Amino acid sequence: MSSGYQHIDACRFTAASIAPLMHADCLNANTTLITDVQIDSRACTKGSLFFALKGEKNDGFSFLSDVCDQGAAAVVVPKSRAKEARARVSCPVLAVDDVLTALHDLAQSYLQRLSSVKTIGITGSCGKSTTKEALSRITAVMGPTAKTPGNLNSEYGLPLSMFGLQEDSRYGVFEMGIDHVGEMDRMVGTLKPSIALLTNIGISHLEKMGSQEVIAEQKARIFHPGLEAGFVSSNCSHLDLIERVAGRNLVRYDSNEISAIDLGLDGWMLTYEGHTFSVKSVGRHLLEDVVGAIRVARYLGA
Structure with missing residues (x-):
C-alpha cells in the first residue's frame, strides 16, 4: 500500500x-x-x-x-x-x-504531468500550518485539493508532499519552511507556485541565517518571477525589503478585515463580508492567518 x-x-x-x-x-x-x-x-x-x-x-x-x-x-x-x-x-x-x-x-517531473493544478506556496516564521489548513478547507469545496501532510515543509518534505497531488487535483496548498540560506530557491525551483503567501518574519533559525533581514530576504524569494500573485501580511516586518526582493507589488492583508467575537476556549465567531462562521482554534494570531487564507481563496474565485 x-x-x-x-x-x-x-x-x-x-x-x-x-x-x-x-x-x-x-x-x-x-x-x-x-x-x-x-x-x-x-x-x-x-x-x-x-x-x-x-x-x-x-x-x-x-x-x-x-x-x-x-x-x-x-x-x-x-x-x-x-x-x-x-x-x-x-x-x-x-x-x-x-x-x-x-x-x-x-517531484518536478510528477507535477508537470498534472497540467490543471493551481499550486499555492505558504511561508513565514509562524502561521504557515493554520493558513494552509484554512485555505485547503476552502479550496476543497471548490475542487479536489492536496496539501502538505503534517509538517513535511522543508526541502526534504516539500517534494514528498507534492506526491499527494492526483490527476484530478485542482489545487495544491503547500507549506515551504526554511532554516538555511538557499533552501527557498531549491523549493521554488521545484514547485514554482502559482500563488505565494508570506505570513510574517520572526527570529526562528536566526543562528543559521544571521539576521532578521537575511530571513526576510530568503523567505521573500518565494515570490518568484513567474508568480501569478503574491500575498503578505500588512504586519510583516521588513515589508519594503520583501517587496524589493519580490520585484512586484504584493497584496497586503490584515486581521482588521474580519469581525471577531472571542468565544474563549470555544474559539472565535467570525464575520467576513456578511458571512458568519466559527473557528474552533484559539489565539488572536489565528485571525490574520484566516484572513490571508480567505484573500487567496477569493483570488482563486471562491
Missing part, C-alpha cells in the same frame, strides 16, 4: 521508467511497480522507492539492506556508491549525481 498522502502509484512506474525523470542510471531493472516515495527507511514497505539521503546524523545508505528486505521497489544512491549498493541489495539501483536533487527532479 502507498502512503495515504501519496498517489504516485497511479503512474505505475517501474525503476526503469522512473529513472529518466530524475536523470538516473538504472541498474538491476525489474518489473516491480513503485507505490510510494520514502526518505525514512522505517517507512518503507512493499513497492517503496527509497532515497538514500545523507543527513547530519544518519546516512540513508546504511539502511539499504533493511529497505530491500522490507520490499522496496528500488533505491536511489550516489553514482560514486552504485557498485557498493549493487553488492548490498537485490532490488534495482538508481544511480544519480546527487540524491536530494534527484528527489526534487522527480
Whole structure:
C-alpha cells in the first residue's frame, strides 16, 4: 500500500521508467511497480522507492539492506556508491549525481504531468500550518485539493508532499519552511507556485541565517518571477525589503478585515463580508492567518 498522502502509484512506474525523470542510471531493472516515495527507511514497505539521503546524523545508505528486505521497489544512491549498493541489495539501483536533487527532479517531473493544478506556496516564521489548513478547507469545496501532510515543509518534505497531488487535483496548498540560506530557491525551483503567501518574519533559525533581514530576504524569494500573485501580511516586518526582493507589488492583508467575537476556549465567531462562521482554534494570531487564507481563496474565485 502507498502512503495515504501519496498517489504516485497511479503512474505505475517501474525503476526503469522512473529513472529518466530524475536523470538516473538504472541498474538491476525489474518489473516491480513503485507505490510510494520514502526518505525514512522505517517507512518503507512493499513497492517503496527509497532515497538514500545523507543527513547530519544518519546516512540513508546504511539502511539499504533493511529497505530491500522490507520490499522496496528500488533505491536511489550516489553514482560514486552504485557498485557498493549493487553488492548490498537485490532490488534495482538508481544511480544519480546527487540524491536530494534527484528527489526534487522527480517531484518536478510528477507535477508537470498534472497540467490543471493551481499550486499555492505558504511561508513565514509562524502561521504557515493554520493558513494552509484554512485555505485547503476552502479550496476543497471548490475542487479536489492536496496539501502538505503534517509538517513535511522543508526541502526534504516539500517534494514528498507534492506526491499527494492526483490527476484530478485542482489545487495544491503547500507549506515551504526554511532554516538555511538557499533552501527557498531549491523549493521554488521545484514547485514554482502559482500563488505565494508570506505570513510574517520572526527570529526562528536566526543562528543559521544571521539576521532578521537575511530571513526576510530568503523567505521573500518565494515570490518568484513567474508568480501569478503574491500575498503578505500588512504586519510583516521588513515589508519594503520583501517587496524589493519580490520585484512586484504584493497584496497586503490584515486581521482588521474580519469581525471577531472571542468565544474563549470555544474559539472565535467570525464575520467576513456578511458571512458568519466559527473557528474552533484559539489565539488572536489565528485571525490574520484566516484572513490571508480567505484573500487567496477569493483570488482563486471562491
